[in-house]
Amino acid sequence: MRNLLLISICCFLLGCFQSPYQNLQASSENSSCLGNLKPNFTSVLYMAHVNVVGKHLSGLLLFKKMPDNTTRVVFSNEMGVKFFDFEYAESGFKVIHCIKHLDRKAVIKQLKKDIGLVIMHNIDVSTAKILHKDNQNYFGFFSGREQTYYLTNKTCTQLIGIENASKKQKKLIINLTDYKGGMADSIYIAHQTFEFNISLKQLER
Numbered sequence: 055m056r057n058l059l060l061i062s063i064c065c066f067l068l069g070c071f072q073s074p075y076q077n078l079q080a081s082s083e084n085s086s087c088l089g090n091l092k093p094n095f096t097s098v099l100y101m102a103h104v105n106v107v108g109k110h111l112s113g114l115l116l117f118k119k120m121p122d123n124t125t126r127v128v129f130s131n132e133m134g135v136k137f138f139d140f141e142y143a144e145s146g147f148k149v150i151h152c153i154k155h156l157d158r159k160a161v162i163k164q165l166k167k168d169i170g171l172v173i174m175h176n177i178d179v180s181t182a183k184i185l186h187k188d189n190q191n192y193f194g195f196f197s198g199r200e201q202t203y204y205l206t207n208k209t210c211t212q213l214i215g216i217e218n219a220s221k222k223q224k225k226l227i228i229n230l231t232d233y234k235g236g237m238a239d240s241i242y243i244a245h246q247t248f249e250f251n252i253s254l255k256q257l258e259r
Contacts, residue, residue: 095236
């Protein structure tokens with residue numbers, strides 16, 4: 055009886071530690087279609103709501119392509135006071151400005167990662183491992199113990215989400231809906247292991 059109980063506990067624990075993507079199947083889709091879905095914009099403005107480190111911030115988030123081919127991402131309140139100003143370039147990432155409240159290594163690192171995933175910063179689509187489940191394609195990218203998946207519809211004509219996970223659990227889910235001006239109209243970024251989420255709704259200009 056005791057051995058049976060131990061076996062049951064071990065089976066339960068092993069079940070808990072299974073990859074959230076274990077049921078995905080290999081796909082014949084070509085990775086080039088994901089490249090066609092990479093955000094293509096000149097300047098896009100969002101109404102933004104950010105909940106981070108126990109605080110709520112709201113304002114305007116601007117994505118802008120610069121003449122030197124870098125991408126600037128600026129979050130400010132309605133009065134124009136900047137919360138942060140980031141620069142994404144092929145050579146890396148730079149913090150132009152950040153308010154003291156957000157200027158923490160862990161917060162900056164996570165914002166850099168989240169926004170970088172949305173704009174597909176330095177993503178080499180040719181390295182994607184392509185899988186599928188039901189009516190969705192999963193384009194997988196792997197780095198150390200982490201895995202990131204870009205999710206598209208069955209025909210690979212629309213990017214619908216992004217997920218980041220460890221080998222055991224999902225850590226980040228990004229939902230993308232509708233598209234205008236080369237970017238999703240609505241973006242919702244939700245961390246699964248701690249309280250940190252970002253809600254974006256595109257504004258007409």
